[in-house]
Amino acid sequence: MSIGFETGVSVAGTLGVIRHDWTREEVRALFALPFPELMFEAQRIHRLHFDPREVQISTLLSIKTGGCPEDCAYCPQSVHYDTGVAAAKLMDLGDVLAQARAAKASGASRFCMGAAWRSPKDRDVEQVCAMVAGVKALGLETCATLGMLTALQARRLKDAGLDYYNHNIDTSPEYYGEIITTRTYRDRLDTLGHVRDAGIHVCCGGIVGMGEAPEDRVGMIATLASLPVHPESVPINMLVRVEGTPAAARDGIDPLEFVRTIAVARITMPASVVRLSAGREDMSEETQALCFLAGANSIFYGPKLLTTPNPEPDRDRRLLDRLGMVPME
Numbered sequence: 001m002s003i004g005f006e007t008g009v010s011v012a013g014t015l016g017v018i019r020h021d022w023t024r025e026e027v028r029a030l031f032a033l034p035f036p037e038l039m040f041e042a043q044r045i046h047r048l049h050f051d052p053r054e055v056q057i058s059t060l061l062s063i064k065t066g067g068c069p070e071d072c073a074y075c076p077q078s079v080h081y082d083t084g085v086a087a088a089k090l091m092d093l094g095d096v097l098a099q100a101r102a103a104k105a106s107g108a109s110r111f112c113m114g115a116a117w118r119s120p121k122d123r124d125v126e127q128v129c130a131m132v133a134g135v136k137a138l139g140l141e142t143c144a145t146l147g148m149l150t151a152l153q154a155r156r157l158k159d160a161g162l163d164y165y166n167h168n169i170d171t172s173p174e175y176y177g178e179i180i181t182t183r184t185y186r187d188r189l190d191t192l193g194h195v196r197d198a199g200i201h202v203c204c205g206g207i208v209g210m211g212e213a214p215e216d217r218v219g220m221i222a223t224l225a226s227l228p229v230h231p232e233s234v235p236i237n238m239l240v241r242v243e244g245t246p247a248a249a250r251d252g253i254d255p256l257e258f259v260r261t262i263a264v265a266r267i268t269m270p271a272s273v274v275r276l277s278a279g280r281e282d283m284s285e286e287t288q289a290l291c292f293l294a295g296a297n298s299i300f301y302g303p304k305l306l307t308t309p310n311p312e313p314d315r316d317r318r319l320l321d322r323l324g325m326v327p328m329e
């Protein structure tokens, strides 16, 4: 156990021990650490589990866009909001594989396929299984985000070769009702349980800058860090404000508070890959560099994240070069 410099705040369990009993009080205390102290702890822990120069690179493709019946307050693909996103059917297998080949050629090691469904029908899952098998055969890791799954659907995807399933808890249990009313926090945790039971790695994180209070960021990280097994991948997203969505009108957060959220995720989930996820397009390169120092070690590569913009790959390559960082093999 180590003690925060001159703060008396315990940043318990930081000798690389992986804990699942983080209390809100402990997580709140981490957020409250002086910035240099928090960054030092995050870097120290990061180096116990990862090479700090390495960044895992994923590419995300929207395989079925828009028309989603859910009402997630941040999402331009919901039918509840007028955002100008045109709905499109599930992509053809050949088109998906062509995009996966291009992603691999650009240096991606994981290919994520996202579909705007509340929950897929079994026949949808079969089509996605064919995509998973095809992408896997290209030598890429596979990830999918398709909404709520049954236990059987999760097993089917595992059999097809799915490595990761993304299903974010989004925010704290208390703030969840302000973000989504068409499903519950419990629904979310149930799907995560099915995914974990099927033997698929879990990708699960949340979004900040949606008008939540600091305590909601504490609640979100404490929930993730107290799961029986930490998600192997933890995406931390800065809200991309899309006109027409309710969350776009809510208060954002200071970029340094975003960096703190990354650092607390790193400290509490030492062996997880923490992804600096959506929101990079509007983030300065200096903020992104601070996120890497805070323990982020994954990014999405490619000009688009589902329906919202992302930095051009060339710009990302230049940033990683300037920082002396390299793609994780």
Ligand code: SF4
Binding pocket: 068, 069, 070, 071, 072, 075, 076, 077, 078, 115, 116, 117, 118, 147
């Ligand atoms: S985040 Fe996913 S579930 Fe929510 S509205 Fe968008 S596509 Fe639907």
